[in-house]
Amino acid sequence: MLTFVQxxxxxxxxxxxxxxxxxxxxxxxxxxxxxxxxxxxxxGMSGLGAAKRAKELGVxxxxxxxxxxxxxxxxxxxxxxxxxxxxxxxxxxxxxxxxWIHRISGxxxxxxxAKVANESGSGYxxxxxxxxxxxxxxxxxxxxxxxxxxxxLDRWEVYYEKYLDGNPKDSDSLLTVYNQFIQSASWSxxxxxxxxxxxxxxxAMDYAADLSQLSGPWSxxxxxxxxxxxxLPLRGYSALISYLAANKTIWTNYVVDVIDYSNPxxxxxxxxxxxxxxxxxxxxxxxxxxxxxMPLGYLQAQLAPATPILFKPxxxxxxxxxxxxxxxxxxNKVVMVWPNSSWWSGIVTKPWLxxxxxxxxxxxxxxxNLAATGVKLPVLICFNxxxxxxxxxxxSDAVTVxxxxxxxxxxxxxxxxxPPPVQTIVTRxxxxxxxxxxxSYNKVGVSSNTRQKAFAPLGTQKRVGFAGEHTHxxxxxxxxxxxxxxxxEAERLAPLVM
Numbered sequence: 001m002l003t004f005v006q007x008x009x010x011x012x013x014x015x016x017x018x019x020x021x022x023x024x025x026x027x028x029x030x031x032x033x034x035x036x037x038x039x040x041x042x043x044g045m046s047g048l049g050a051a052k053r054a055k056e057l058g059v060x061x062x063x064x065x066x067x068x069x070x071x072x073x074x075x076x077x078x079x080x081x082x083x084x085x086x087x088x089x090x091x092x093x094x095x096x097x098x099x100w101i102h103r104i105s106g107x108x109x110x111x112x113x114a115k116v117a118n119e120s121g122s123g124y125x126x127x128x129x130x131x132x133x134x135x136x137x138x139x140x141x142x143x144x145x146x147x148x149x150x151x152x153l154d155r156w157e158v159y160y161e162k163y164l165d166g167n168p169k170d171s172d173s174l175l176t177v178y179n180q181f182i183q184s185a186s187w188s189x190x191x192x193x194x195x196x197x198x199x200x201x202x203x204a205m206d207y208a209a210d211l212s213q214l215s216g217p218w219s220x221x222x223x224x225x226x227x228x229x230x231x232l233p234l235r236g237y238s239a240l241i242s243y244l245a246a247n248k249t250i251w252t253n254y255v256v257d258v259i260d261y262s263n264p265x266x267x268x269x270x271x272x273x274x275x276x277x278x279x280x281x282x283x284x285x286x287x288x289x290x291x292x293x294m295p296l297g298y299l300q301a302q303l304a305p306a307t308p309i310l311f312k313p314x315x316x317x318x319x320x321x322x323x324x325x326x327x328x329x330x331x332n333k334v335v336m337v338w339p340n341s342s343w344w345s346g347i348v349t350k351p352w353l354x355x356x357x358x359x360x361x362x363x364x365x366x367x368x369n370l371a372a373t374g375v376k377l378p379v380l381i382c383f384n385x386x387x388x389x390x391x392x393x394x395x396s397d398a399v400t401v402x403x404x405x406x407x408x409x410x411x412x413x414x415x416x417x418x419p420p421p422v423q424t425i426v427t428r429x430x431x432x433x434x435x436x437x438x439x440s441y442n443k444v445g446v447s448s449n450t451r452q453k454a455f456a457p458l459g460t461q462k463r464v465g466f467a468g469e470h471t472h473x474x475x476x477x478x479x480x481x482x483x484x485x486x487x488x489e490a491e492r493l494a495p496l497v498m
Contacts, residue, residue: 035286037061037497038490039269041256042293044073045098045479046467048244050291050486057494063285065254067434069275071245074098074295074435075479077236080337081423082378089125090234090375094335096427097438098237098479100127106226112480113240117233120243124231125374131352138410141356145194152195153202156181164217172216173444174203200362201354207441207477208329210386218442218450223474232375237479254283259290260312261459288497289463291489293482296470297328297436311458322454326470327443328436329477332389334364334382334404335425341371341378343419347411348372348380355407363388364403380408389438393428400426439477440470451476463496465489 037059040047043066051062064071074097082092101113101124117124133141159181178199182192204211207219233240253274260268270284294302302310303320314320353367363384370377382404384392392400401424409418429438442450451473455466467485475481 035061035266035288036063037287038063038289038291038493039267039285039287040064040291040293040486041259041269042066042073042295042468043068043071043245043250043252044293044295044468044482045075045241045244046293046469046471046482046486047073047291048241048248048486049483050293050467050490051248052244053487053490054494057490057498059490059494059498062249063287064248064250065256065269065271065285066250066252067255067274069252071250071252072238072241073293074429074438075237075241077238078425080377080379082337082339084377088376090377091236092377093236093238094337094370094377094379094381094425095233095236095238096333096335096425097429099232101231101233102478102480103225103228104231105228106224108226111225111228111231112483113233114231116240116243116483117231120240122233122235122239122243124233126229126231127373128229128351130350131354132348132350133354133356134411135356136358136410138355138407145190148190149194149198152187152191153198156195156199159184168217170215170217170445170447173212174199174214174216174219175211177216178211196361197354197356201366204362205331205366205383205385208331208385208389208438209327209441209443213327213386213441213443215442215444215446218446218448221442221448222476225475225478225480232373234375256294258309258312259292259458259464261290261464262313264460264463267459267463289465289493291465291467291486291493293466293468293486295328295435295437295468296323296326296440297430298434299323300326300328301436315458319453319456322450325443325446325450326454327441327446329385329438329441330389330430331383331385331438332392332429333425333427334384334392334400335423335427336380336382336401336404336421337423337425338378338419338421341369344369344380344408344411345371353380355410357407360388362386363391364407367408390430392426393430397424397426441477457492461496463493465493 038054040050043064047064051064054062076096077093078096080092080094084092101111104111104114114124135141163177207214253276255271255274256269257271266286267290268284268286273279273281302308348369351369351372353369355365357363357365364382366383368381370379405418429435455471458464467489469476469478469482472481472485
């Protein structure tokens, strides 16, 4: 059976969705005299959130331009090639990009994504952070290891708070801080190994970047929505996208090449049609306001040439430098699907599984067991982040899947084997030409106001704004951060464009 990625171009991640997610491209572009109130570039969570809020505020003529041949951005739900019982709690589908609703509740109320999940009729199921960890030989970790790990993480938190209260340098990496901590006392080999494992699992994996790339003082400056549990949308994030995209004007396969904000009254948006009727044709549109939701990785690629053309006039040097200074993280998934979970049901009994790796810490070591969640899917997902995720991009599907299965084999009794998966999916987000990565992070060298400088509105009347997870100061790298950024930008621009 062909794997998912074998069915697609080698350098591009999944671009096709069920027909319900498709939006037809327009055969012709309207003449420049057809002025829109608001043009939104990108149909991900931020773009759709912006369109929803702008419409609520009375903005009449709204157009969303999407370069892909689908909408949803980094939210994408792929059907699985298995048949589930009629009473299964969730359909056979898996999210390849955004998957969790982080912290569904708290002092701020319900997470916006939980609200959208309920409004869409999809709903969600809360998840547990419970997990199991095994040593490199496949033996469950001892109480001594577990207690040492927790103790060292507690000590690290105390040290890190003192570090932040001191005079931290923007040039410090989190690895620098770790090394300073290690040198602050005489730690045992077990203590040092446990802490490094914990930081790799709890921080490097979450932020999808190596400790050497994460900013010492600013890498963890984001906030949780609340203190409630995480959740999974029961029908995947694409159900939320379909709900938000309903009754919106979305043109797919429209690539924006130039955003010209030199005219104080109107913004010119020009580009080309990638596919379908009019393939290769150029287009120029005008709008009273523009919201640019291009992902950070794509923005950085557009600003990389010596003379970038995306913005006219060119961005101020300090703003361009701020965008380039930020980090685009990388988290790749190896999704492995079986007809049922019988072979691991008595071994992996909790959602999270850590397989400690003695040779390359963090590589093919973190797994998620969907069978132990409310969706009850016979699926194991292996995560790789940072440099390990980048390494996966150059590996074949066969090698990648074999590497993900290898640690799991050590869990089985002698003579037992893992049945081959009936379906595998390998994501390669760095190779996606519209994202060049997964989500943003605070890279070594950023300062407290880098994100603010990077995404300040453009033009004398500030008719061009930015939205997306990478622009949100409190909740970057999350779907709700992306959504809220779009809402905020729509609220800022609405009085100017109506």
